Amino acid sequence: MTAHIIRPLESLDYEFVSSAVDDWWGGRPVRALVHRIFFEHLNATSFAIGPSDDVQAFLIGFVSQSDPKVAYIHFVGVSPAARASGLARMLYEHFFKLVGARGCTEVRSITSVANTGSIAFHRKLGFTLLPGSAEIDGVPVTLNYAGEGQHRVLFHKAL
Ligand SMILES: CC(C)(COP(=O)(O)OP(=O)(O)OC[C@H]1O[C@@H](n2cnc3c(N)ncnc32)[C@H](O)[C@@H]1OP(=O)(O)O)[C@@H](O)C(=O)NCCC(=O)NCCS
Structure with a gap:
């Protein structure tokens, strides 16, 4: 079984993720909602699993600037081939732990x-x-x- 390592989302992931998401969302055009700025400016609270040229799963989230007790998950996506193996749960639980430690x-x-x-x-x-x-x-x-x-x-x- 492959070990799934959660790492920070990074700019290098943008190209692969933005070209994959419409397909991952079953043909729904969501690409415009996955903006490059998230990959550049939300790395502390956004994660990916897999290499940048073959991302298996990603989560884009942040801590509210209006209310630091609130955290928000904007997007989560898992490659269709990697679904139902707990990757999205792993990413969410990692996010809960991280933002909880920040006081959310x-x-x-x-x-x-x-x-x-x-x-x-x-x-x-x-x-x-x-x-x-x-x-x-x-x-x-x-x-x-x-x-x-x-x-x-x-x-x-x-x-
Ligand atoms: C929704 C999505 C992120 C789930 O990813 P995943 O890695 O397959 O989910 P997990 O394996 O971590 O599942 C976690 C739990 O949710 C349940 N679950 C996941 N997808 C489900 C579905 N489509 N229907 C019913 N239950 C589902 C699982 O059974 C599992 O329950 P358990 O832990 O009690 O066994 C994935 O299907 C996806 O990327 N969908 C397209 C993008 C999308 O809609 N994103 C969410 C909106 S931003």
């Missing part, structure tokens, strides 16, 4: 309503779905959170 007491994240895999994953990791402005298929959603028609599910986890 809460982690937040969001996902799109259609991303049922992400909703199931976050529930498994102990996140609560925050009340929204509507319910779709029994799931609380905040309507137009990311622009007109862009509804999102908001997650919260106390550390």
Whole structure:
């Protein structure tokens, strides 16, 4: 079994990750949400598994500058071939430990309503779905959170 080593995300990872994510998200165009600045400026709280030319998994997160007790996970992605082996859980738990040591007491994240895999994953990791402005298929959603028609599910986890 391969040992999975979590390392800081770095600028060199940008090219591989940005060209892979639309495929990893099942064809959804998310590339524009994975900006180069995250790879350059969020290294202390963002991680990857695998070499820069073959990243297996990555997490982009940060500590809120508005409220230092809150940490936020912007993106997590695992290569389809590496899924269901605990990599995303490893990255999340690493993030929880790191931001907890920095004094954060809460982690937040969001996902799109259609991303049922992400909703199931976050529930498994102990996140609560925050009340929204509507319910779709029994799931609380905040309507137009990311622009007109862009509804999102908001997650919260106390550390
Ligand atoms: C969601 C995603 C990150 C999960 O990665 P992963 O490495 O396969 O997840 P893990 O193996 O660490 O799973 C952790 C737990 O979540 C559960 N889980 C993961 N994906 C799931 C899914 N699609 N449906 C139901 N449960 C799921 C696992 O069963 C596991 O539970 P357990 O630890 O109790 O056994 C991965 O499928 C992915 O990259 N998806 C596309 C990108 C995406 O949607 N990202 C999230 C939104 S930013």
